[in-house]
Amino acid sequence: MEYKFSDRVQSLKPSAIREIFKYAADPEVVSLSAGNPSPEAFPVKEIEEISKKLFEDNPIGVLQYGISEGYPLLRSALTEYMKEKHNVGTDEDDILITTGAQQIMDLTAKALVNEGDVIITEAPSFIGSLNTFRSYNAKLVGVPVESDGMDMTALENALKENKNSKIIYTIPNFQNPSGITMSLEKRKKMYALAKEYGVLILEDNPYGDLRYSGEYVPCIKSLDTEGIVIYAGSMSKVISPGMRVAYVIAPKPVFQKLVVCKQSNDVHTNMWAQMVCYEFMTKYDFDGHLEKLRRIYSKKAQYMMDLMDEYLVPLGITYSKITGGLFTMCSLPKYVDMPQFCKDAVLNKVCVVPGNAFLTDESLECHTFRVNFSTPTDEQLEKGIKLLAETAKKFIK
Amino acid sequence: MEYKFSDRVQSLKPSAIREIFKYAADPEVVSLSAGNPSPEAFPVKEIEEISKKLFEDNPIGVLQYGISEGYPLLRSALTEYMKEKHNVGTDEDDILITTGAQQIMDLTAKALVNEGDVIITEAPSFIGSLNTFRSYNAKLVGVPVESDGMDMTALENALKENKNSKIIYTIPNFQNPSGITMSLEKRKKMYALAKEYGVLILEDNPYGDLRYSGEYVPCIKSLDTEGIVIYAGSMSKVISPGMRVAYVIAPKPVFQKLVVCKQSNDVHTNMWAQMVCYEFMTKYDFDGHLEKLRRIYSKKAQYMMDLMDEYLVPLGITYSKITGGLFTMCSLPKYVDMPQFCKDAVLNKVCVVPGNAFLTDESLECHTFRVNFSTPTDEQLEKGIKLLAETAKKFIK
Numbered sequence: 001m002e003y004k005f006s007d008r009v010q011s012l013k014p015s016a017i018r019e020i021f022k023y024a025a026d027p028e029v030v031s032l033s034a035g036n037p038s039p040e041a042f043p044v045k046e047i048e049e050i051s052k053k054l055f056e057d058n059p060i061g062v063l064q065y066g067i068s069e070g071y072p073l074l075r076s077a078l079t080e081y082m083k084e085k086h087n088v089g090t091d092e093d094d095i096l097i098t099t100g101a102q103q104i105m106d107l108t109a110k111a112l113v114n115e116g117d118v119i120i121t122e123a124p125s126f127i128g129s130l131n132t133f134r135s136y137n138a139k140l141v142g143v144p145v146e147s148d149g150m151d152m153t154a155l156e157n158a159l160k161e162n163k164n165s166k167i168i169y170t171i172p173n174f175q176n177p178s179g180i181t182m183s184l185e186k187r188k189k190m191y192a193l194a195k196e197y198g199v200l201i202l203e204d205n206p207y208g209d210l211r212y213s214g215e216y217v218p219c220i221k222s223l224d225t226e227g228i229v230i231y232a233g234s235m236s237k238v239i240s241p242g243m244r245v246a247y248v249i250a251p252k253p254v255f256q257k258l259v260v261c262k263q264s265n266d267v268h269t270n271m272w273a274q275m276v277c278y279e280f281m282t283k284y285d286f287d288g289h290l291e292k293l294r295r296i297y298s299k300k301a302q303y304m305m306d307l308m309d310e311y312l313v314p315l316g317i318t319y320s321k322i323t324g325g326l327f328t329m330c331s332l333p334k335y336v337d338m339p340q341f342c343k344d345a346v347l348n349k350v351c352v353v354p355g356n357a358f359l360t361d362e363s364l365e366c367h368t369f370r371v372n373f374s375t376p377t378d379e380q381l382e383k384g385i386k387l388l389a390e391t392a393k394k395f396i397k
Numbered sequence: 398m399e400y401k402f403s404d405r406v407q408s409l410k411p412s413a414i415r416e417i418f419k420y421a422a423d424p425e426v427v428s429l430s431a432g433n434p435s436p437e438a439f440p441v442k443e444i445e446e447i448s449k450k451l452f453e454d455n456p457i458g459v460l461q462y463g464i465s466e467g468y469p470l471l472r473s474a475l476t477e478y479m480k481e482k483h484n485v486g487t488d489e490d491d492i493l494i495t496t497g498a499q500q501i502m503d504l505t506a507k508a509l510v511n512e513g514d515v516i517i518t519e520a521p522s523f524i525g526s527l528n529t530f531r532s533y534n535a536k537l538v539g540v541p542v543e544s545d546g547m548d549m550t551a552l553e554n555a556l557k558e559n560k561n562s563k564i565i566y567t568i569p570n571f572q573n574p575s576g577i578t579m580s581l582e583k584r585k586k587m588y589a590l591a592k593e594y595g596v597l598i599l600e601d602n603p604y605g606d607l608r609y610s611g612e613y614v615p616c617i618k619s620l621d622t623e624g625i626v627i628y629a630g631s632m633s634k635v636i637s638p639g640m641r642v643a644y645v646i647a648p649k650p651v652f653q654k655l656v657v658c659k660q661s662n663d664v665h666t667n668m669w670a671q672m673v674c675y676e677f678m679t680k681y682d683f684d685g686h687l688e689k690l691r692r693i694y695s696k697k698a699q700y701m702m703d704l705m706d707e708y709l710v711p712l713g714i715t716y717s718k719i720t721g722g723l724f725t726m727c728s729l730p731k732y733v734d735m736p737q738f739c740k741d742a743v744l745n746k747v748c749v750v751p752g753n754a755f756l757t758d759e760s761l762e763c764h765t766f767r768v769n770f771s772t773p774t775d776e777q778l779e780k781g782i783k784l785l786a787e788t789a790k791k792f793i794k
Contacts, residue, residue, distance in 0.1 A: 001624045002595075003650050004563070009508050012657055042460045048452035055445035063439045063637035099496050099641075099663040106662050110532065111406045115512075132661040135507070166401070198398075227398045240460035242668035244496075253400050260409055264529040265503050266496040270667040271639035 008115070008137045024351040030384035033351040034375040035176065035326055038300070041293050041374075042240055043280060050279040054272065062272050068263040070097025070247070071274035077282050078233070078247050086208075087222040088231055094255040096262060099269045101206055101234040101246035105132040107265065108167065108202055108230055108248075111257040113138045118162040120199075121169045122150055124329075124358030124368075126176045129169060129204065141165070142360035145175065147320070149182025152189045159197040167202050168194055172220060174207040174325025177358045177370035181323060187220045194228050200254070206234040207325035209290050212298035214323045227251035235277050237326070238290060243273035297326070297374055304328075304373040304381055311389035315396045319371075326374040329355065332367045336395045342369055344394065350387035405512070405534045421748040427781035430748040431772040432573065432723055435697070438690050438771075439637055440677060447676040451669065459669050465660040467494025467644070468671035474679050475630070475644050483605075484619040485628055491652040493659060496666045498603055498631040498643035502529040504662065505564065505599055505627055505645075508654040510535045515559040517596075518566045519547055521726075521755030521765075523573045526566060526601065538562070539757035542572065544717070546579025549586045556594040564599050565591055569617060571604040571722025574755045574767040578720060584617045591625050597651070603631040604722035606687050609695035611720045624648035632674050634723070635687060640670035694723070694771060701725075701770040701778055708786035712793045716768075723771040726752065729764045733792045739766055741791065747784035 024031045054062050069075065075095050082088040082095075089095070098104050105128070113119060115137035121130065123142025133140055141162055143154045150170065159165055168190065172182040182190075194201045203220045221231040234246040250258060262268070280286065301322040308319055312330065319330045330352075332338055342354040355368030376384060421428045451459050466472065472492050479485040486492070495501050502525070510516060512534035518527065520539025530537055538559055540551045547567065556562055565587065569579040579587075591598045600617045618628040631643040647655060659665070677683065698719040705716055709727065716727045727749075729735050739751040752765030773781060 001597075001648065003597075003648070004509070005654055006507065006509055006511050006514075008511075009654050009657060012661075036462050039457045039461065042457065044452065044456040044460070047460065048449075048456065051448055051452065052445075055441070055448065059441040059445065060436045060439065061639075063441070063444065063639045064436065065433050065633075065638045099667075102661065103663045111402055112400075114403050114405075117403075128661070128664070135658065135661045200398075200400075241462045242458075242460045244663060244665070244667050251398070251400075257402055257406050260406060261532065264409075264499065264525070264532045266500045266641060266663065267525070268641070270496075270641050270670055272669060273667055 008135055011137060012131065012134055023346040028349055029346065030350045030376060030380050030387060032371045032376060032384045033353045034372055036375040037237055037241060038296060038374050041296055043284070043289055046280055046284050047240070047276055050276050051272070054275055054279070062275060064271070066268040066271045066274070068259050068268050070095070070269060071271065071278060074274045074278040077278055079249075081281065082233065082249060086219050088219050089221070089249045092227055092251055093249050094252050095247055095249050096255060096258050097269050097274055098246045098248060098262065099266055100236060100241070100244040101204065101232050102128055102132065103265070104232040104246060104248045105129045107258045107261040109133050109136040109138060110261045111254065112200065113166050116164070118165040119167045119169055120155065120158050120162070120165055121360060122171065122175060123360055124177050124355060125169065126171060126204070127357055130358075130360065133169070140360035145178050145180055147180060149180060149186040150190065152186055152193070155190065156193055159193060159199065165197065165199050167200050169202045169204065170220070171204045173205055173217070174210065174323065176207070176325070177327050177329055177353065177355070179320050179322055179325055179328040181214070181217060184217050187217065188223065191220055191223050191229070195226055201229045202232065203229055204232045206237050209238050210294060210297055210326070211324040212294055212301055212322065221249065230254060238293065239277060239280060243270070243276065245269060245273045245277050300373045300378070300381070303378055304371070304385065307382060307385040311385050312392065315389060315392045317392060322373070327370055327372050329368045329370055332369070332392070333396065334367055335397065336367065338367050338369060341391065341395055345388060345391045348387050348391045350384045350391070352388065405532055408534060409528065409531055420743040425746055426743065427747045427773065427777050427784060429768045429773060429781045430750045431769055433772040434634055434638060435693060435771050438693055440681070440686055443677055443681050444637070444673055447673050448669070451672055451676070459672060461668070463665040463668045463671070465656050465665050467492070467666060468668065468675060471671050471675040474675055478678065479630065479646060483616050485616050486618070486646045489624055489648055490646050491649050492644055492646050493652060493655050494666050494671055495643045495645060495659065496663055497633060497638070497641040498601065498629050499525055499529065500662070501629040501643055501645045502526045504655045504658040506530050506533040506535060507658045508651065509597065510563050513561070515562040516564045516566055517552065517555050517559070517562055518757060519568065519572060520757055521574050521752060522566065523568060523601070524754055527755075527757065530566070537757035542575050542577055544577060546577060546583045547587065549583055549590070552587065553590055556590060556596065562594065562596050564597050566599045566601065567617070568601045570602055570614070571607065571720065573604070573722070574724050574726055574750065574752070576717050576719055576722055576725040578611070578614060581614050584614065585620065588617055588620050588626070592623055598626045599629065600626055601629045603634050606635050607691060607694055607723070608721040609691055609698055609719065618646065627651060635690065636674060636677060640667070640673065642666060642670045642674050697770045697775070697778070700775055701768070701782065704779060704782040708782050709789065712786060712789045714789060719770070724767055724769050726765045726767055729766070729789070730793065731764055732794065733764065735764050735766060738788065738792055742785060742788045745784050745788045747781045747788070749785065
């Protein structure tokens with residue numbers, strides 16, 4: 001049989017980083033390439049207790065079909081929480097529970113983007129989202145990220161040049177992969193530009209609660225008086241990614257289309273996971289849990305920065321200071337062949353992600369690589385950074 | 398803001414049955430319109446026990462990210478089970494765990510169907526799958542269902558007339574909505590036609606284990622020597638639908654594309670649910686559980702047939718004998734206005750699904766309605782069928 005696949009998946013090339021991830025599966029390799037929460041960050045005891053109680057109180061609710069919009073109590077709790085804590089969501093919005101935030105990218109692209117339409121993204125940006133957009137044959141236009149977020153002049157040019165732009169996709173807080181947070185000034189500017197050009201903003205905020213230093217910056221959605229921002233929140237980094245629970249707060253007409261797409265996609269999200277999230281958010285100390293996560297991760301972030309200061313910075317490798325989230329980007333001197341460096345690193349038993357994997361055009365010249373500090377133990381972090389330094393020495397003049 | 402949605406979702410019209418389902422939410426209305434498993438069919442105690450043990454033994458496995466292909470132990474167990482029990486799957490196939498079987502329809506359409514390509518389906522067929530195919534702007538061509546499955550002459554004509562046919566979608570066992578099972582002869586014929594015309598078969602088999610009478614008929618996938626059948630299995634009707642766990646066994650080249658689509662869709666399926674299914678299948682009496690389900694449902698099916706024989710058949714309403722699954726179709730005399738009958742029924746506090754909802758062209762004349770017997774209690778069944786008879790009397794000459 002000769003298989004004829006759709007045009008949209010034929011354009012999905014296997015990612016350049018897949019080859020490298022194969023090596024990362026080797027237990028001898030220190031992986032700084034993942035984005036998994038730290039095992040110590042999971043509220044295991046609480047979820048175990050909730051799960052037990054759910055089976056005592058409402059087993060049929062856990063096991064029976066639910067509705068596509070999501071578990072009503074979780075929807076209400078999240079609506080209230082996001083309104084109170086982040087001023088996100090108005091009476092003109094509604095909330096849909098999804099099977100992880102990846103599904104929000106899928107449903108949003110499906111509902112809003114025709115093949116060939118443009119999605120403007122930060123460059124670099126989260127590879128998972130880029131691939132989802134690619135899977136709908138969207139044209140990706142990358143806008144460079146500066147130390148305070150997207151270059152707004154370049155964004156305006158991109159909007160001018162691409163009349164069929166439908167969405168500006170942004171991760172405003174502790175962006176994956178760069179770790180950068182967009183300033184309030186730029187958020188306001190982005191909102192004004194989106195309004196001016198009649199384009200929606202997809203604000204992806206999985207790391208917002210994981211701030212370790214600096215001042216809170218309001219969500220773009222909190223500025224939304226005209227119904228142009230779709231807000232994507234996730235439980236993956238604050239409760240558990242294996243549960244696959246996220247939520248999207250969107251203007252009602254968009255919400256209605258997202259629900260139709262959700263229904264034809266997977267009917268509804270796992271009920272147990274939705275109920276566990278609801279119980280944990282409302283009957284346990286959720287704020288205290290977030291505080292605990294920030295303690296765990298800020299300590300790990302500081303430890304990695306200390307290691308990088310000691311071993312990488314003297315070699316001319318720079319990084320952006322970690323103020324939140326799970327990642328930072330390192331920059332090699334311009335004369336270093338970054339892809340070769342990443343390959344040598346993995347042969348040297350440490351795995352990082354080459355920066356070009358996060359570009360809308362992977363073939364562009366690139367001198368960065370992404371490192372993660374949430375998954376490795378402190379011992380692994382130390383070993384990993386030392387191995388990176390050892391690898392770098394061969395490349396540094 | 399004026400929202401511009403994609404062409405594919407603009408073509409998704411709100412279904413004619415949604416209006417009717419609104420009434421079904423009224424607790425005073427007896428719903429014969431759902432497709433939910435009976436609450437007594439859930440292995441509550443076992444899942445509670447498994448869940449408790451999972452949190453004792455491997456909480457991080459439950460809560461951490463998994464891989465897109467699915468939980469490896471569940472994949473192996475299902476591969477072995479389907480091979481042994483149904484002769485489904487060869488070394489040329491691979492298995493992917495999905496978030497319910499609806500997602501299999503989504504991933505398959507995404508990977509194989511360009512906008513405007515044809516998917517041939519039974520007419521009537523499962524509305525959820527039809528809507529998923531519509532959401533990719535597939536052109537649906539319906540082939541009438543006879544008492545032993547799809548009309549093979551009409552299928553061959555459809556293949557001849559539609560050179561851009563990509564998939565034949567079939568529910569061969571206890572089809573939703575008709576309850577009909579395709580004969581072995583027709584399965585062989587369908588396979589031969591698919592091979593001849595270079596089209597893949599998507600075999601959707603959620604009800605296969607729920608046979609109450611008659612002889613087992615082999616799966617189409619068990620005939621597959623050329624890699625042209627994609628087999629969709631589901632835990633929704635045999636363990637729990639709220640878990641959202643299904644699996645697709647497909648030729649490796651197709652499997653690989655489905656995995657890429659799955660990854661960009663929701664990364665992976667809820668880990669807890671996958672682990673629970675694995676433990677239940679392998680460490681409990683799964684066959685005994687299926688036997689129990691057949692006992693529960695065959696009793697309910699017989700009870701509904703007795704009620705229909707007593708109250709509906711004398712009015713000239715016919716139905717196809719229930720041999721498995723969760724549904725049957727009733728046929729009104731041709732002179733009865735079926736949509737009006739269904740509307741009057743719901744006002745009379747009993748809800749059924751009008752047959753045209755399951756057609757590729759909902760506007761066609763239609764005299765059938767679907768009834769479900771798995772969700773209502775026996776009391777509700779009796780009340781519902783009596784209310785249907787009461788409603789019918791106004792229409793019957």
